Structures are given as C-alpha cells and as structure tokens.
Amino acid sequence: MPASGNQLKNQHLLWRAAFGPMPQNVNELADISQKDLYGVLVKKSSRNPEEFNVASNLFDGFIKGVQDITMLQKLTQDQRKMLRQQSVNDLKNLNLAWLNEMINTDAQLREKMSLFWHGHFACRVINIYFHQQLLNIIRENALGNFGDLLREVSKSAAMLSFLNNQQNRKQHPNENFAREVMELFTMGRGNYTEEDVKEGARAFTGWGFNIHGDFVKRPFAHDNGIKTFLGRTGNFDGDDIINILLAQEQTARFITQKIYKYFVNDTIDNEKLNWLSKRFYQNNYDIQKLMADIFLNDWFYQQKNMGTHIKSPVELLVGIRRFIPMELDKPEVQLLFQRALGQILFYPPNVAGWPGGRNWIDSSSLMLRLRIPQILANADEFVIRPKDDDDTMMGMEGVERMERPGQVNSTVNWDEVIKAFGETPWENLQLHISNVLLQTESKVDPAIPDKYADKQSKENYIKTTIVELMSTPEYQLC
Amino acid sequence: MLLKRKEFLKISSLATASVFMPKFLKAFETKNIVPPGNRVLVVLQMSGGNDGLNTVIPVRNDIYYGARPRLGITKDQALLLTDEVGINPALPAFKELFDSGSLGIMNGVGYPNPDRSHFRSMDIWQTASDSNRFVYTGWLGRYLDAQCDGCGKPTQALEVDDVLSLALKGENNKGIAVKDPKRLYNTSNEKFFKEINAAHRQEDEVVDYLYKIMSETLSSADYIFQQSRLHQSSLIYPATELGRNLKTIASLIMSDINTKVYYVSLGSFDTHVNQENQQKRLFTEMNDAVSVFVKDLKNNNRFQDVVIMTFSEFGRRVAQNASGGTDHGTANNMFLISGGLRQKGLLNAMPDLADLDEGDLKYSVDFKSVYATILRQWLDAEDVSILGKKYDYLNFI
Numbered sequence: 101m102p103a104s105g106n107q108l109k110n111q112h113l114l115w116r117a118a119f120g121p122m123p124q125n126v127n128e129l130a131d132i133s134q135k136d137l138y139g140v141l142v143k144k145s146s147r148n149p150e151e152f153n154v155a156s157n158l159f160d161g162f163i164k165g166v167q168d169i170t171m172l173q174k175l176t177q178d179q180r181k182m183l184r185q186q187s188v189n190d191l192k193n194l195n196l197a198w199l200n201e202m203i204n205t206d207a208q209l210r211e212k213m214s215l216f217w218h219g220h221f222a223c224r225v226i227n228i229y230f231h232q233q234l235l236n237i238i239r240e241n242a243l244g245n246f247g248d249l250l251r252e253v254s255k256s257a258a259m260l261s262f263l264n265n266q267q268n269r270k271q272h273p274n275e276n277f278a279r280e281v282m283e284l285f286t287m288g289r290g291n292y293t294e295e296d297v298k299e300g301a302r303a304f305t306g307w308g309f310n311i312h313g314d315f316v317k318r319p320f321a322h323d324n325g326i327k328t329f330l331g332r333t334g335n336f337d338g339d340d341i342i343n344i345l346l347a348q349e350q351t352a353r354f355i356t357q358k359i360y361k362y363f364v365n366d367t368i369d370n371e372k373l374n375w376l377s378k379r380f381y382q383n384n385y386d387i388q389k390l391m392a393d394i395f396l397n398d399w400f401y402q403q404k405n406m407g408t409h410i411k412s413p414v415e416l417l418v419g420i421r422r423f424i425p426m427e428l429d430k431p432e433v434q435l436l437f438q439r440a441l442g443q444i445l446f447y448p449p450n451v452a453g454w455p456g457g458r459n460w461i462d463s464s465s466l467m468l469r470l471r472i473p474q475i476l477a478n479a480d481e482f483v484i485r486p487k488d489d490d491d492t493m494m495g496m497e498g499v500e501r502m503e504r505p506g507q508v509n510s511t512v513n514w515d516e517v518i519k520a521f522g523e524t525p526w527e528n529l530q531l532h533i534s535n536v537l538l539q540t541e542s543k544v545d546p547a548i549p550d551k552y553a554d555k556q557s558k559e560n561y562i563k564t565t566i567v568e569l570m571s572t573p574e575y576q577l578c
Numbered sequence: 579m580l581l582k583r584k585e586f587l588k589i590s591s592l593a594t595a596s597v598f599m600p601k602f603l604k605a606f607e608t609k610n611i612v613p614p615g616n617r618v619l620v621v622l623q624m625s626g627g628n629d630g631l632n633t634v635i636p637v638r639n640d641i642y643y644g645a646r647p648r649l650g651i652t653k654d655q656a657l658l659l660t661d662e663v664g665i666n667p668a669l670p671a672f673k674e675l676f677d678s679g680s681l682g683i684m685n686g687v688g689y690p691n692p693d694r695s696h697f698r699s700m701d702i703w704q705t706a707s708d709s710n711r712f713v714y715t716g717w718l719g720r721y722l723d724a725q726c727d728g729c730g731k732p733t734q735a736l737e738v739d740d741v742l743s744l745a746l747k748g749e750n751n752k753g754i755a756v757k758d759p760k761r762l763y764n765t766s767n768e769k770f771f772k773e774i775n776a777a778h779r780q781e782d783e784v785v786d787y788l789y790k791i792m793s794e795t796l797s798s799a800d801y802i803f804q805q806s807r808l809h810q811s812s813l814i815y816p817a818t819e820l821g822r823n824l825k826t827i828a829s830l831i832m833s834d835i836n837t838k839v840y841y842v843s844l845g846s847f848d849t850h851v852n853q854e855n856q857q858k859r860l861f862t863e864m865n866d867a868v869s870v871f872v873k874d875l876k877n878n879n880r881f882q883d884v885v886i887m888t889f890s891e892f893g894r895r896v897a898q899n900a901s902g903g904t905d906h907g908t909a910n911n912m913f914l915i916s917g918g919l920r921q922k923g924l925l926n927a928m929p930d931l932a933d934l935d936e937g938d939l940k941y942s943v944d945f946k947s948v949y950a951t952i953l954r955q956w957l958d959a960e961d962v963s964i965l966g967k968k969y970d971y972l973n974f975i
Contacts (some may be wrong), residue, residue, distance in 0.1 A: 162789055177851070177901050224697070279710075407782050449744075450701055452712040458787060459714055462742045463732070463795035464755040467766060468790065542781035548773045572774055573788035 104130050104535075107400045110137050112539060115578035116363050116409070117141055118208030119236050120419035123516040126536055137394050142388070146212035154200075156186055156194040182198055188229035195438075195445045198235065202314045202418045213242035215414065216362050219456075221253045221285065221357075222448035228327040230258035231446055233313050246355060246385035247346050250285060251378045254342060257309035266308045271497070275301040278341070278377060280451050282305075286345040288354040292330060299327040303336040330406050352381035356390065363394060365405050366457050372399060407539035409575050410460055413441035413469075415578070420473055420570060423537075424517065428476075429509035437472060441465050455560070466576075473570035475508050477563075514563060521562050533565050538575045595678070616837060617918075617956050618831055619644050620886045621718075621745070622864075625845030627696065628890040629857060630910040633875070634683055638666045641931040645897040649853060659683075671869035672913070679922045680872070680881070682974045684948060686794065686929045688909035690942025692892065696848070696906075699891040704745035706946050706965055715951055718839055719748030719966045721957065725838075726751050733798050736830070737841040738823040746841060752791075754798055759826065763803035766796050788812035805833035814873050820844050820867040828894045831884065838957060847890060853903040872915065881917030885956055885975060888913040889935060889945065895937055909941035913949060914974050921973045947972055 108112055110129040114121045129137075175183070201209045204453065217238045225231060234256045241249035253259055260266060265277035278300035283289050288357065306322030309315055317337075327336045330344055345351055353538060356377035360368060376393055383389045394400055428434070437445040442465060443454055524532045529552075530546050538544070549568040554560035569575060599940040619660060636642050637653040638661070656664025657673040665673050674679035691709040693699045702709050706717035715723075718735050726734050734748050735753035746753030756762045775796060778789045809832035815825040820842070827840045844864055849856050868886065893910030929939045950969040953961035962968050 116795070158962055181851075211719050224695075296781050408782070410784065410788075442741075447697075450698055450712055454716040459747070461788065462747060462752040462755070463791060463798070464740065464742050467795055470771065470792075471765070472655065540781075540785055542778070542785045545777035548777060551773075552770050569768065573785060573792055574777075576788055577784060 106133075107431055107535065108406065108539070111135055111400045111503070111536070111554065112406045112578075113137055113141075113395060114208075114403060115415075115539060116212075118212055119202055119415060120422050120578065121536065122422050123425075126520040128344060134401065135396060138392070141209040142392075144206040144208065145243060149207065149210060149236075150167060151236045151239075152194060152232055154197055155190050155232060155491075170425070172339050174203070187226050187228040191226070191231060191446055192432065192435060194228065194232060194235070195435060198445060199414070199418065199434060200295040202414070203421045209391075210239065210242050214239045215389070216359070217242055217249065218445070219448065219453035221259065221359065222257050222453035225258050225262050226448055227261070227313075229313050230256070230261060234258035241387075243388045243391070245384075246380075247342075249387075250346070251339070251342055253285075254281060254338070255307070255315040257313035257315070260315075262305060265304055268305050268307070269321040270302075270305050273298070273301045273305060273323070277307075278304050281342075282345065284452055286351040286354065287348060288350070291350050291354075293346075295328075296330055298334075299329045300341050300501055302327050302339045302560070303329065303341045303386050306339050306477075328517055348386065349377070349381050352385065355385075358396075359390065363391075365402060365408060369399075401441040403541065404479060405540060407574075409458055409578055410461050411578055412454065412460060412577055413438055413443040414445065416441075416469060419578070420476060423570075424473075424477065424512055424514075424566065426476065426510045426512040427533070429511075433508050436550070437468075440468055441576075461576075466573075469576055470571050470573070473567045473575075475499055477512060477567050514559070516561060517566065518559055526558060526561070529561060530565055533562070537566065537569045538572075538574045542570065542574060544572050544574055583631075583835060606748060608637075609817065612657075614882065617837065618659075618840065618880075618884045619826060620840045620842070620884060621740075622745075622888045623698070623745075623841070623843040624847050624860075624864075624890040625843050626848035626890070627699075627894055627906055628847040628905050628910065629849060629853060629894045630890070630893040631859060631896065631929075632853070633669075633861075634659075634664050634685065634911050635646065635664045636928050636931070638662050639928075639931055642896075645931075648902060649898040650893070655754050657875065660924065661845065663761060663924060666857070666861055668858045669865050671865045671872075673791060674696070674732060675872065675915055676923060678825050680917055680919065682919050682922050682925045684912045684943060684972070684974070685927060686909045686939060686942035687889075687912050687945050687948065688892075688939070688943055689946070690941075692908040692938070692941070693760060694906040698709075701744065703889060703891050703945060706949055714747075715749050716743065716745035716747050717964060718746045718841070719744075719752060721959055722746070722753065723748035724749070724960055724964055725867060725957075728749060733835060733837050735839040735841065736827075736837050736920070738826055739841075739843065743841060743843075744754060746839075749913055753839070754795065754802070754824075756799075756802055759806040760797075760804045762799045763804055766799035802830070802835065805835040807831055808833040811874050811880075811937075813877070815864070815870050816866040817862045818867060820863050821870070822868045824871040830880050831875070831880055835923060835929045839846035849894070849898065850903040850905060851901040853898075868915070875916070883918065884916060885918070885952065886913070886915040887948070887952065893939060896931060896934060896939065897937060907938045908935070909939040912945075920975055925972070925974055943972070945967060951975060 107129045110132060111121055113127070113134055117138065117362040164537060189314070205211055214348055221238065223234060234253065237252045237256055241252060260277065263277040263280050264268060264274050268274040268277060275297050279297045282297065282300065284291055300507045302323045302325065306318045308318055324335060326333060326485065329336055329341060330348070332344060334340065360376065376390065377394055389417055417434060431544055435444065442460060448454060521532060549565055552568060601832060631642065632649065635651050635656045635660065636848065639671055643650045651666065654663065655667050657667055657670060658664045658678050666677070666924055672681060688956065689702060689709060693709050704716045705713040707713040711888050722732065722735055724795055732751055732754055737743055737753055737755045738757060739755050740757045742753060742755040771792070775789060775793055780786055806826065809826055809829050811825060811928050815821040825844045827842065830837055844860060845858065847860060872881060875884055889912050892907055894904035896908040899905050924944065933940060947969040948966055949962040950965055951972045951974065953959040953964055954971060955975045
C-alpha cells in the first residue's frame with residue numbers, strides 16, 4: 101500500500117481540525133478531497149451542542165435553594181468543606197464527560213476549537229457550576245463570532261471570579277480583570293500602556309455575578325467618571341471597553357497568531373499571518389471563516405506544516421482512544437494521565453493557559469507518553485504517582501489523591517480496526533498501519549516493530565503493530 | 579485483552595544504553611562530567627504553604643500570642659534558639675544543627691505583590707518571575723541551559739519524583755525526574771525503545787528533539803542506576819517518603835555522578851484546619867529524614883559540599899482562623915543547612931508583627947536574592963542571565 105499524498109493530507113486535516121482518524125475512516129480517506137472532508141467536519145459541527153450538566157444533586161439543590169450570597173457566609177465549616185469536595189468531584193466528572201465528547205462526537209471541529217478556547221480563556225475556580233457554564237459558553241461560540249465569545253466569557257461568573265472582578269469597585273479598583281482581558285484575551289502585551297489598564301479597570305468596576313452565576317452590574321460599585329482608554333475618552337463601561345478592544349486590528353492579529361501556532365505551525369509565516377488576520381478583522385471576527393481560510397488553503401498541507409505539531413496530552417489521549425475503541429474499568433485513570441503529562445482540563449497552569457509545544461516534553465513525560473498505548477491496552481502497569489494539588493486538596497490527605505491504579509483494565513473493541521486492515525495483504529500491513537498512524541516524514545525502521553509484533557495470527561499482528569507504532573516518538577507528532 | 583506484556587516487551591539484557599545511542603548524539607556523551615567533591619544544592623520544597631510563624635517562633639512577642647490564642651506555641655514548648663526565638667518542638671535535629679553552626683534561618687522571605695493562590699505562587703517561586711509575568715522556564719532549568727549546553731546527560735539536575743517540576747525545566751535543557759533509579763532503569767530498559775532509538779537517523783527538528791530527549795533519558799536511566807548502586811549507606815533512613823528520597827539523594831551524592839542540583843518535595847503543609855497535628859507529622863518526617871541525611875553526609879566527609887535549602891510557596895496569615903488552622907499568607911522563612919555556611923544562625927531580623935499588610939507579613943528579603951547567592955556563590959553560575967536581573971547577594975555562603 102503506497103503512501104497516498106491525498107490520504108496523508110486528509111489525516112493531517114483530521115488531526116488538526118479534529119482529534120485524529122477513526123479506523124472506520126481509514127479506507128475512506130484515499131479519495132475524498134480536503135475541501136469535501138472539511139465540508140463534512142463543518143456540517144457535523146453546525147448544530148448547537150448539548151450542554152453539560154454534571155453537577156450533583158447535592159450541589160445543584162444547594163445552589164438552587166440559596167437566594168442570596170449572604171447565605172453562603174452562614175454555612176458551617178463542615179458544610180463548606182463538603183460543598184467544596186463535592187465540587188471538586190463534580191469537576192472530575194465534567195473533565196471525563198468532556199473527554200468522552202471529544203472521543204465520540206461527530207462534532208469534532210467544534211470540540212477541537214473548544215479545547216483551543218479553553219486554553220485561551222484559561223480559568224481556575226473550584227465552583228463546578230461556574231466552570232460548567234463557562235465551558236458551555238465556549239462550546240456554543242467556538243465556531244461563532246469572537247466578539248460574542250469574548251463578551252460572554254467576560255461576563256461569566258467563572259472568569260469574573262477567577263480574575264477578581266467581584267472585588268473591582270469604584271473605591272478600590274482591582275486591575276486584574278482588565279489587565280488579563282487586554283494582555284491575554286485580546287491585544288497581547290506591549291500594545292497598551294499601564295494607564296490604559298487603570299482606566300479599563302475603572303470601566304469594569306461593578307461587573308460581578310450572583311450565586312447562581314448570573315452576570316450582574318452593581319451600579320453602586322461602578323465608577324461613572326470619564327475615562328481615557330486607548331486614545332478614546334468617554335464615560336465608558338465594560339461593554340465599551342470590549343468594543344474598543346475589538347475595534348483594534350491588533351486584537352485580530354493576536355488571536356490569529358495564536359490560532360496559527362495552535363493549528364498550523366509553531367513557526368509563524370508572516371505573510372500568511374497578515375493575510376489571515378486582515379481577513380479575520382474584515383469578516384468581523386467570524387471564527388468559522390478564519391478556520392476555513394486556514395484549512396481550505398493549499399499551504400496548510402505543505403510538508404513543513406505536517407507532522408510537526410507536538411500533540412498535547414489531551415490530543416494524544418483522545419487520538420489513541422478514537423483509533424482504539426475501548427471501555428475503561430476506571431475512567432479516572434485518565435485524570436492521572438492528564439496530571440502526570442501536565443494538562444488537566446479545568447486546571448490550566450496559570451491565566452496564560454498551557455504553553456504547549458516543547459514544553460510538553462521532558463524525560464518523564466515522554467517516557468510515560470510512550471507507554472500509554474501499552475498501559476491502555478493492558479500490556480503494562482501504571483505506577484506513576486503525580487504530584488498532589490493543594491488548590492483542590494486544601495491540605496486534606498486523600499481527598500483528591502487516587503489510589504494507584506496499577507493495572508489498568510480495559511476492554512478493547514478491535515472489530516473496526518481489524519476490518520480496516522483485514523483486506524491488506526500481510527506483507528503490506530505494517531506500511532499501511534504506519535501510513536495511517538504516523539504523520540511525520542521520518543518513519544520508524546520497519547524491521548523493529550516487525551521483530552516485536554505478534555505473528556501468530558494476522559489479527560494479533562495488526563493489534564501489536566498498532567500499539568508499537570503508537571509507542572514511538574513519531575506518534576507524539578501530528 | 580489479548581496482548582500479553584511479554585509478547586510485546588521483552589526486558590532486555592544488561593546491555594548499556596550507550597551502545598544504542600544514535601550516532602548524531604554520541605559525540606556529546608562524555609562532555610561536562612563534574613568531578614566529585616564539587617558543591618551540591620538540595621532543594622526541599624515544602625508544598626502547600628508552611629506556617630513559618632509556628633516554625634521559627636517569636637517566643638516573647640505578645641502580638642504573636644494575641645493573634646494565635648489557640649495555635650501559638652509557648653516559650654516552654656518551643657526549643658529555644660535564643661532568648662527571643664524558638665523552633666518548633668517537632669524539629670529537634672534542626673535545633674542541633676542551629677547549635678552546631680550548620681543552620682541558617684532567613685526570615686521574611688517573599689516578593690512584591692504576593693499571590694495567595696498555591697499554583698500561582700508556586701509558579702512564581704519556581705520560575706523566579708515577577709508576580710505579574712508568566713514564565714515557562716524554571717530557575718534551575720535556566721541554570722541547566724547556562725551550564726549544560728550540549729551535555730549528553732541531563733543529570734546535572736535531578737528531581738526525586740515521578741513528575742518533573744517547572745523549576746527544573748529550561749528552554750533547551752530539562753532535569754530528570756527519578757523517583758526510584760531502579761524503576762526508571764527498568765522502564766527505560768526496554769529493547770523496543772532502545773532499538774527504535776538506535777535506528778533513528780537525523781531527520782527534522784521536532785522529531786530529532788523527541789529522540790534527543792528519549793536518548794538522554796535512556797542513557798541517564800542507566801547512568802543514574804549504576805551510580806546509585808556504588809554507595810550503599812550504612813545508616814538506616816526513616817521508612818518515610820522523604821526518608822527514602824533523601825537516601826536516594828545521599829547515595830548519588832556519594833557516587834561519581836555529575837549532579838549539581840537535587841530537588842525533592844514534602845507536603846502538604848496547607849493547614850487550614852487542625853494545623854497542629856498535620857504540621858507536627860510533616861515536621862517529624864522532615865526532622866528525622868534530614869537528621870540521618872546530614873549524618874550520612876558527615877560520615878562521608880561531604881557535608882561541607884552540600885547546601886540544603888527549604889522553601890514554601892507562601893507563609894500563612896499571622897492570625898489563626900476559626901478551625902484550628904491558618905489561611906494563606908505571604909512572607910516566610912527559609913532554612914539553609916550546610917557544613918559550609920559562612921553566616922549561621924538567625925541571618926536577619928524576625929518579621930515585624932507590628933507592621934503588617936492587611937494581616938500579612940511584609941517581606942524583607944526577595945527570594946531571588948537567595949537564588950542569586952546560591953547560583954553565584956555556590957554553583958558558580960551567571961545569576962544575572964539566569965534570573966534576568968541583578969539581585970543583591972547575601973552572605974550565608
């Protein structure tokens with residue numbers, strides 16, 4: 101089976117705009133054009149996503165029963181502790197639910213974009229309600245209009261809480277929110293002055309939320325004075341500030357640059373970036389149009405853009421599970437993988453999100469990555485214990501810590517995999533599998549996987565070859 | 579599942595990894611080996627925010643006892659270091675170190691605009707960044723970058739853990755996390771990995787980068803394991819996690835390995851509730867492990883070559899809370915333990931409890947000054963390029 105250029109390009113598209121191919125796709129990808137394949141991805145992502153709701157009855161009931169925030173202060177220490185623990189647990193469920201969605205949904209493009217925005221609008225709060233709400237905002241707007249997305253995120257309880265805007269009052273301005281909106285969400289460092297941050301913070305005074313997570317403007321806390329922001333003067337409020345930020349071409353450039361690095365290449369091609377960001381701005385921040393400008397362009401499929409992106413831990417995990425369908429006895433083990441590999445959904449390292457690229461790789465994370473396919477396929481033990489997290493544990497032993505899972509038990513359904521490669525003659529099998537799994541120009545010396553593969557039956561040969569080829573440095577790239 | 583471990587992975591013979599090093603990396607193999615007798619830094623991270631005021635106690639300060647009617651440690655309970663200052667009763671070995679001139683206590687260490695979130699403040703300490711900057715490399719990682727460009731074995735900095743901390747991640751060089759040298763050796767010593775590694779030919783940048791890390795790991799795993807077996811301590815370490823970890827570190831310090839920095843964590847010191855018992859338990863673990871570790875170093879005549887530095891991401895509020903604990907605070911003390919200290923005992927004034935910032939201590943020493951001192955005076959490194967700024971040197975080494 102010779103490597104088809106067209107097949108490779110389609111796989112490239114599926115790895116970047118989605119979470120990689122499924123075995124069912126293997127034999128469909130040789131002939132379809134990238135344009136048609138992208139059309140399918142867009143179509144499957146066009147309907148509104150179903151919202152996640154994993155908050156337990158306990159938390160749910162509590163929040164719905166509480167009328168105002170002062171009731172929170174009347175809780176006993178034990179009640180608070182219990183709620184917090186419940187929230188941490190629910191957050192794990194949200195993590196696993198979203199991971200499942202990434203693995204199983206047809207709306208791959210939307211979830212891939214959502215994962216990008218989840219890192220862009222990085223947020224760490226313990227409240228499950230707030231997180232769930234923020235994730236739903238992101239998923240609904242992932243392919244919509246960036247302006248809408250920015251406005252909704254900026255008014256979400258999760259972000260207002262995380263960036264301390266509840267404490268941003270006329271008498272005591274807190275600049276954190278305004279600063280991060282400018283530095284991380286829109287323009288990027290170096291494109292505004294400290295004075296702009298101060299004035300922006302004044303405009304955001306009074307933006308807050310109630311216990312149900314609804315956005316509220318508190319007029320008594322709002323500064324109604326005249327502000328000067330990025331050269332404009334007026335009695336601005338938060339909405340005005342966001343509109344002024346969106347009017348800056350630099351905002352389009354900053355977002356486009358981040359998207360280019362995430363979806364195309366860590367090394368920026370300035371000519372392409374200029375073209376993309378100009379169009380993004382002219383198209384009034386239409387995200388779907390920007391993505392089409394990328395994925396429907398020939399240069400996206402150039403060799404230098406293929407097989408050079410280091411998969412994030414989530415991309416790696418989801419990619420494996422899409423190709424090898426399996427049931428895990430203890431799905432929580434995926435949280436341990438996330439932690440040990442440095443990307444736990446809903447726990448970004450800081451407000452700037454996950455740095456990505458080579459930052460994912462060190463000796464221990466690489467060796468674990470290479471062993472994950474074997475661990476998931478029951479061939480190896482998992483004995484790593486990731487560091488504890490004081491933000492979620494509050495010093496309580498064992499609250500968050502999971503016992504070591506040791507042997508991970510999974511039930512793998514190989515049917516589709518076997519079907520996909522069953523027609524291929526034995527002598528072409530390895531090359532066929534390698535062409536489907538590896539996007540890099542560099543390939544593993546075929547003699548080595550062949551030597552270690554189980555040759556007792558064709559089925560076993562297919563299975564062992566897949567696990568082996570996934571256990572290579574090449575498979576870390578897409 | 580049908581796959582059996584042995585069908586896929588055959589544990590290799592004891593062939594050394596260097597045999598399998600890709601050719602393009604082999605040239606670097608033996609560069610920059612540090613001879614024994616060289617200075618070593620051991621960083622002990624007290625995760626969770628240790629309560630510094632109940633660690634080094636101002637035993638004649640009424641404000642302290644007023645703010646901590648229940649948690650305050652009385653003069654009778656504390657182990658007195660001076661008339662004014664006592665140390666937590668669970669740290670008798672630290673008092674001995676103090677009395678014998680092998681302990682320095684730096685008070686009021688912190689940074690401007692302190693952050694009270696664990697992960698953020700820990701990042702700030704590990705990256706040595708200002709509190710409003712986000713940096714993706716750690717201070718010891720940048721030390722590796724400065725020292726170790728082109729080293730074949732990134733064993734100059736080791737973390738005794740399963741996962742590598744940000745502190746040890748540089749731009750081009752990263753330390754190695756090794757919880758148990760034998761286990762790392764076993765998991766890295768799989769023929770399949772070694773063979774694909776050996777067969778790899780230089781291709782393109784990113785693939786090569788991954789192979790470089792893999793290659794370094796495989797060869798380091800071998801190296802660390804062999805070195806860790808050279809010296810078997812005759813002392814019995816406590817059967818605690820820190821005890822085991824310090825034993826691993828001691829065995830490596832006594833070998834010929836080129837490691838300059840060891841990193842190890844203990845926790846969690848996040849004592850919002852029931853502080854007394856939790857801090858006591860952790861201090862006992864720390865006390866007993868450090869005590870044997872120091873004895874081991876002394877027996878082998880290495881104590882003057884080693885500095886142990888402790889830190890925590892923040893101290894805790896001056897006042898106790900309503901649940902027998904303390905909440906997140908700011909400035910804190912650091913311990914510096916070595917047989918080679920220039921300045922010993924209490925290195926500076928105790929924190930001023932009459933001058934607080936909304937109930938929190940004001941810092942008097944920037945932690946980056948401590949780093950700068952260690953980098954320059956102990957590790958002979960260019961502190962200014964590593965820390966991005968010139969910080970004042972202190973006198974403890």
